Amino acid sequence: MFTKTIQQFALVLFILCSLSTCYAQIKVGNTPNWVVNQSYEQNPDIDLKEISFGLLTLLSDEQIHIPKEERYIRIVRKITDNVGVQDGSMISINYDPTYQQLLLHNVTVIRNGKQMNKLNVNDFQTIRQESNSESYIYDGSLNAVNNLADIRNGDILDISYSIKGFNPIVGNHFSGATTLNDFQPVGKINYYIIAENPLQYKTLNSESAPKIGSYKGYKTYNWESTLTEKPLFEDNMPSWYLPYEHLFVSDYKDWNAVVNWALGIYETDLQLSTALKAKIEQIQKNWEDEGDRITATLKFVQNEIRYLGLESGIGAYKPFSPNKILEQRFGDCKDKSYLMVTMLRHMGIEAYPVLVNSLLGESLHQFLPSPNVFDHVVVKVVDSDNEAFFYDPTFSNQFGNYSSVSFPDYGKVLVIKEGVSTLEKIINNDKSLVEVFDIFELPTVGGPAMLRVMTSYKGAEADIMRRRYKSSSLSTIRDEFKSYYDNLYDGVEVIEDPTFDDDSIYNKIIVEEFYKINDIWEPLVGNEKNIAVNFAPYSILDVFISPNEKTRKTPFALFYPTHKKHNITVKLPNRWGVEKDNIKVNSKSFDFSMASKLDGSGRTLYLNYEYQNKNSYVAPEDFEDYYSKNKAVENILSYYIYIPKSEAINKPIYNTLGPDTDDLVSSIATIFYWVFAIVIIIVIGLVVFVIKRNKKG
Structure with missing residues (x-):
């Protein structure tokens, strides 16, 4: 009970400290001088019958200066119906205060051709939303929220801001993705990147090509779409299907580059703590068979290390030490997977962390190489017969032996093993x-x-x-x-x-x-x-x-x-x-x-x-x-x-x-009933006739 109370207090303290830190990081400043100003049409040629929720996006502008580690966002929306006032009045900007700073540039309302400045930093509140808290994931990100006053039907809202800072865990690498259309028509979409190193780029469901230029010795890439059309939506599409016009950008040469990046995160020469050594020795002592040791390790990590993730900053990618995970008895997917891999390796069993996209795995081959495309970590084990098995340590109460434990249909995955350069397709042998x-x-x-x-x-x-x-x-x-x-x-x-x-x-x-x-x-x-x-x-x-x-x-x-x-x-x-x-x-x-x-x-x-x-x-x-x-x-x-x-x-x-029958059955039953009755009458008549005849004899 005391330990649980300490953990709860630490979590509250972590939240309060983050709140006080983030508020200081919201500032007001001018638009960066490297940003290319974008024009837009206030009345684009778009059928308003195609607009949902009473909000028409006139401009969606994202510009990124990779060497400066800055991202500029500008959204211009027009309220086309009174139902759009509710959502149109809300500004919500998400960022991670552990490595990012929010800089507000502009909040302007245009009404009947007149501009009204609505920018006031004191109107913004910082809220820890924690949308994944139901899954026991606390990522430390914050929402800067402002409910604008006096917003009316017909207003145009022009909002721009910058977020400074990239996650330090990615080092000098960059990768990103966006869509060149939306779920409804958009007036204009602009995506602009300033890069020091050459970038790979790829579009899906689109033939759009970038305009390539230069800025102060850097290379620039610019994609622009106007009067975009909404994608085709049909009922019951798979979660992994990508209907939008996607754009992927990355400086990772191939999947091997992502593997090499991940190898630096999952250390292999870790010095084990006394407690972790003892746990490994206990499993080895209790179980001689390799399969039994795999099963025992899996059950221990699944059932005795509870699922909880504190994933702010680099914690979104880098796992805690297995020594710490064992000590605190909780961790998220990468923590639990890293612990299981470490334990098995020290038993002489081949094991690797595996990067997974739990929703988009079936279409992962369509993405450019990047660590950002993954949202989950599991484990691959290769036994002494060279047979491969996959396990998800975040599950609990899974039974069966090591070769029959069920595993989800995650599609294609990336195994963090030296030399791996391609995605691996998981063959689902589920016998459910x-x-x-x-x-x-x-x-x-x-x-x-x-x-x-x-x-x-x-x-x-x-x-x-x-x-x-x-x-x-x-x-x-x-x-x-x-x-x-x-x-x-x-x-x-x-x-x-x-x-x-x-x-x-x-x-x-x-x-x-x-x-x-x-x-x-x-x-x-x-x-x-x-x-x-x-x-x-x-x-x-x-x-x-x-x-x-x-x-x-x-x-x-x-x-x-x-x-x-x-x-x-x-x-x-x-x-x-x-x-x-x-x-x-x-x-x-x-x-x-x-x-x-x-x-x-x-x-x-x-x-x-x-x-x-x-x-x-x-x-x-x-x-x-x-x-x-x-x-x-x-x-x-x-x-x-x-x-x-x-x-x-x-x-x-x-x-x-029954199947493929009709009222004929009823008719047949009725006929059978009367035939049966007539037969009975005839039989009774014959019996009476025989009896009478015998009496006469």
């Missing part, structure tokens, strides 16, 4: 599986049903479920589970609390639930004279994404990896006749199958579904195939049984509506 077993008991027609659910989670799916039940109370989980079934059926009652059986060796969790469904029978859509029960593989429906359009120009995201089996057993109140189904739908993107059958008694129905996707997205050229196969699956995802309302309550079921 969710298998659901539903058992419905329907003792009467029209009455309530009992439902027992057993769900088996394997691999990454087990990790997700484990984190869920470990971080929530049983009553919370019970209520969440019930809420899920409330969306499927009416009148759901919980009969028993859910139970969890966790197999840590095989990383498998089995969850059991038990419900009573009072109103499972509902009027049949399209035929109100009948009541029906709908059985569907809801676990597959949760991840099965149905598109609205047949064609597409951008990738279509899928839940990946996904492998689900959903088995439904229905215990019927009487014999039931239905043909067997065995349907398969295969596409370039997924495989789906559905099978149905009755047991020998005719009173138990079995429905078996399986779905597995093959990739994290559907490419535009494959979308037509995905669309048609998706629609084919939609037609067989629901399975109905139905019966006339007049036959409800304690009556047998005669009618069914």
Whole structure:
């Protein structure tokens, strides 16, 4: 308790000190003399119907003087609707006070052609926003905020400022990125760089080329776009897809240059503390097998070093010493990864830090080499059989042996190993599986049903479920589970609390639930004279994404990896006749199958579904195939049984509506009923006739 209090006090002191420091670093000054003034149109040829939130950007200007380590920003926006007054009145400038200084140049409001100076440093407040605090990351950055007074519809706001100072961790290197368009049309975008060393540059979704010039012996690069068009946005695009006109600039020659930069941050000749040596020796003593040592080290770093990052200044890139991480028992992704790598290396196991972009990894090859493109650090381990495995030390409660621990689909990564000069594509061998077993008991027609659910989670799916039940109370989980079934059926009652059986060796969790469904029978859509029960593989429906359009120009995201089996057993109140189904739908993107059958008694129905996707997205050229196969699956995802309302309550079921059937089933059942009745009458008549004849004899 005392240690925790000290840590909390230290964090508060760190915040207060940063606040007092940052306020002193906000100053007012003239526009730097190296800045090239940009003109703009106050009424550009842009359709205001294309403008959202009532704000039209007339000018977006960013200019960078690399040798001076200064960045100049100017934004000119016009309020085109009264809804834009709210956001248009707000100025918010983010910077890191540990190595940056904010210099305000201009805050001007233009109204009816008249300019009003609104620049007053005392109107600015410094706020520590910490947008990542929910993820236990404190980056030390601040927002200088000013809510301007008396802002009206039609006003033009012209704001400019400079931020002095680059992160010292990058040394003499520079890399940057911007977009040459925005989510809506923009009057003008300008990007200007003064550089001492030659720069590589690359555009994506754009043919824009720079104007190259000179300034006082330096080389200049200038990109300019006017009357920009918004990019194409389609629903359900992958997070890694880059729809904007991107511009990348870097003086890193290749990815090997980034690796060499990172090698200077992750020291290999570290002198271990007594405590860290003891921990390594303990693992070696307890575990002789190499795989067991890897697993033990991973579990220690994941579960006993809590996740917390204080990432101001160079802390955004440079990890703390593993000695310190062990002592304080907390760290962020790079700290925990560095600790794990250090421990394994001192056991003679090959291990490396790995730079990752957790969202854009699939498109990382489209970027120019730069350390700025990464936002996460993980670990690569190569065992004595030369097999490579990846681990994320920021996770917790991952089970299974060292060769089966799940790892996210991070796409392409950069391994920090001497000589590496290319990105490495992670091959996802995830064997996750969710298998659901539903058992419905329907003792009467029209009455309530009992439902027992057993769900088996394997691999990454087990990790997700484990984190869920470990971080929530049983009553919370019970209520969440019930809420899920409330969306499927009416009148759901919980009969028993859910139970969890966790197999840590095989990383498998089995969850059991038990419900009573009072109103499972509902009027049949399209035929109100009948009541029906709908059985569907809801676990597959949760991840099965149905598109609205047949064609597409951008990738279509899928839940990946996904492998689900959903088995439904229905215990019927009487014999039931239905043909067997065995349907398969295969596409370039997924495989789906559905099978149905009755047991020998005719009173138990079995429905078996399986779905597995093959990739994290559907490419535009494959979308037509995905669309048609998706629609084919939609037609067989629901399975109905139905019966006339007049036959409800304690009556047998005669009618069914399974996949690809219609009212023909009802007609056949009716014909069968009358044929059966006629046969019975004939049989009775023959028996009576025989009896009478025998008596006469």
